[in-house]
Amino acid sequence: LPSRLPAVGTTVFSRMSQLAAEFGAVNLGQGFPDFACQPALIDMVGEAMRAGFNQYPMMTGAPPLRAAIVQKIAALYGHEYDAGSEITVTAGATEALTTAILCCVHPGDEVVVIEPAYDSYLPAIALAGGVPVLVQMELGERGYSVPWHKVAAAVGARTRLIIINSPHNPTGSVLRGTDLAALADIVRGSEVLILSDEVYEHMVYDGARHESVCRLPELAARSFVVSSFGKTYHVTGWKVGYVAAPAALSAEFRKVHQYNVFSVNTPMQHGFASYMADPAPYLDLPAFYQRKRDLFRAGLQGSRFELLPADGTYFQCVRYAAISDLPEAQFAEWLTSEVKVAAIPVSAFYQQGKESGIVRFCFAKQDETLALALQRLAGV
Numbered sequence: 003l004p005s006r007l008p009a010v011g012t013t014v015f016s017r018m019s020q021l022a023a024e025f026g027a028v029n030l031g032q033g034f035p036d037f038a039c040q041p042a043l044i045d046m047v048g049e050a051m052r053a054g055f056n057q058y059p060m061m062t063g064a065p066p067l068r069a070a071i072v073q074k075i076a077a078l079y080g081h082e083y084d085a086g087s088e089i090t091v092t093a094g095a096t097e098a099l100t101t102a103i104l105c106c107v108h109p110g111d112e113v114v115v116i117e118p119a120y121d122s123y124l125p126a127i128a129l130a131g132g133v134p135v136l137v138q139m140e141l142g143e144r145g146y147s148v149p150w151h152k153v154a155a156a157v158g159a160r161t162r163l164i165i166i167n168s169p170h171n172p173t174g175s176v177l178r179g180t181d182l183a184a185l186a187d188i189v190r191g192s193e194v195l196i197l198s199d200e201v202y203e204h205m206v207y208d209g210a211r212h213e214s215v216c217r218l219p220e221l222a223a224r225s226f227v228v229s230s231f232g233k234t235y236h237v238t239g240w241k242v243g244y245v246a247a248p249a250a251l252s253a254e255f256r257k258v259h260q261y262n263v264f265s266v267n268t269p270m271q272h273g274f275a276s277y278m279a280d281p282a283p284y285l286d287l288p289a290f291y292q293r294k295r296d297l298f299r300a301g302l303q304g305s306r307f308e309l310l311p312a313d314g315t316y317f318q319c320v321r322y323a324a325i326s327d328l329p330e331a332q333f334a335e336w337l338t339s340e341v342k343v344a345a346i347p348v349s350a351f352y353q354q355g356k357e358s359g360i361v362r363f364c365f366a367k368q369d370e371t372l373a374l375a376l377q378r379l380a381g382v
């Protein structure tokens with residue numbers, strides 16, 4: 003069969019988790035918590051099931067959940083979406099991203115992608131017949147940043163979409179208000195759309211705030227904003243996310259969504275809707291993860307790993323030049339098999355596999371898990 007995705011293999015996350023299991027390594031590779039979600043959330047899903055919410059929900063998402071999403075976005079970012087026409091519940095953020103790309107990118111359209119980039123963007127663009135135009139982040143004293151003049155230079159008459167991601171996987175960098183202003187300057191007066199991957203919206207540290215594109219009305223008017231309950235509520239396996247977008251964009255999004263998954267499982271949606279009545283779980287998340295970030299960074303302080311800044315997400319990137327000159331993928335495999343701590347090579351987030359001598363650790367783990375990993379990493 004001639005492949006639709008000839009350059010694609012099994013994702014780096016699946017491969018590294020498999021390797022971690024094979025070697026009994028502490029898995030700081032694939033990003034997911036190793037601790038439980040709140041029992042109250044599970045109770046609410048159970049209640050929804052017992053109350054009979056077990057058949058197809060509306061294609062666009064269960065109304066109470068869409069209403070809760072609208073309220074939350076309005077309270078946090080000041081943008082009022084319409085629950086009926088502008089919010090769609092998806093099978094995780096992954097489905098939202100792919101559906102958004104498929105619904106607006108025509109064959110030959112250009113899509114600006116900022117590298118390192120989450121691994122699902124480029125295959126989705128390929129399936130749509132789009133042409134990626136890659137712009138690389140720059141790594142300086144204060145960490146990774148987006149060179150907006152290069153983004154501006156990458157935008158042309160064929161550009162349909164720009165994909166951004168903040169807080170950013172894998173670098174942990176966070177866009178500031180000045181970044182969004184630069185983006186707004188680039189797209190003003192054009193037809194270019196924006197796909198904003200904000201799945202780590204509640205993981206921004208040191209008192210900074212998340213800059214959702216929907217804070218700026220001129221950006222909200224042309225953006226698909228994507229988030230995921232998996233990240234926010236420690237339930238990555240439930241695979242529920244959403245997209246918020248103006249009605250005209252949401253209408254096109256729903257045309258693809260309805261023939262892709264049609265709808266997303268009902269009881270989880272009702273469970274999340276009830277659970278979201280209390281904002282504390284997501285308002286407390288920055289402090290919760292900042293403590294883990296600080297614990298992990300402190301543990302690596304005396305080691306030969308060089309810490310890069312970690313302003314957001316649950317990822318910590320490190321340079322390992324003082325330890326090895328292996329390429330990143332081989333270094334990550336060696337760490338997994340010999341040191342028994344799994345990591346993700348950052349080269350996996352570059353189309354051409356760019357080598358920076360950097361790997362990514364996930365610190366969304368119990369303190370004991372982090373302590374065991376740190377004990378092993380300290381000796382490297």
Ligand code: PMP
Nearest residue numbers: 094095096120171201230232243
């Ligand atoms: N975007 C980014 C940047 C991610 O890190 C992830 C999860 N690893 C996703 C999207 C996908 O989220 P979900 O698990 O909800 O599909």
Ligand code: GLN
Nearest residue numbers: 015016031032033034171
């Ligand atoms: N987003 C997670 C990560 O970056 C992995 C999700 C997946 O395995 N697809 O580690």
